[in-house]
Amino acid sequence: MVETWKQIPVNSSVLQGAQPGYTIHLFSLDPDENFQPSEIWSNNGTVGTIAPHIRDSQWASPARDETVRRVEKRAAEFQGYGRAGFLEPLKVLKYELGGHYNHHYDTFPHREARTSMEGNRFSTFFVYLQANCTGGGTNFPRLSPPKDDRWCQFVDCDEPYEAGVTFKPIPGNAIYWHNLRPTDRTHHPDLLHSGLPVTSGVKVGLNIWTWTPEDW
């Protein structure tokens, strides 16, 4: 038989029973019934309060089914080993009209100020799952806008220089950053950020927070 480059039918028995090392699953979460108002935690990590003038959104932790575990695994592998100790259960966030989250850090300040937990949120993935909305970018006021125009597909290049950098909520995209400085383990001051108000429609995001090992 002559070999051609169109030789293997996708549904052939050759593929049945194969155990690929890596499978892609369509990532779809519909945790609507589980959504509750998002809380704000104090610096020592003890109290969660609801304060819509600071943060107006709903959140839910999806059940750890196979899809969610796969996302967890990918997030862990992306970061290699080392300072990545634990993942916090994934948190889906939903913002409706006017929903926002004022400027904040994702970290808790430093070990001594905390009573109820060890470690800290080393890194953040913020994934845009749905963004059928206007507004709703993620703003980092202390970052300098990029000079290369190619970034304009991901960040809002029309806003004033002083506004810092605002990532556009593009479904399927994610932003990733390290909250802690490796040298002194304090939070990086430039990583102050906010979820800008949604001016129409709905934005759904996903937080994947990785914690340092307990002895960090």
Ligand SMILES: O=C(O)CCC(=O)C(=O)O
């Ligand atoms: O909604 C956003 O764009 C950012 C959300 C955020 O910073 C957070 O949930 O900690």
Ligand SMILES: [Fe+2]
């Ligand atoms: Fe945040």
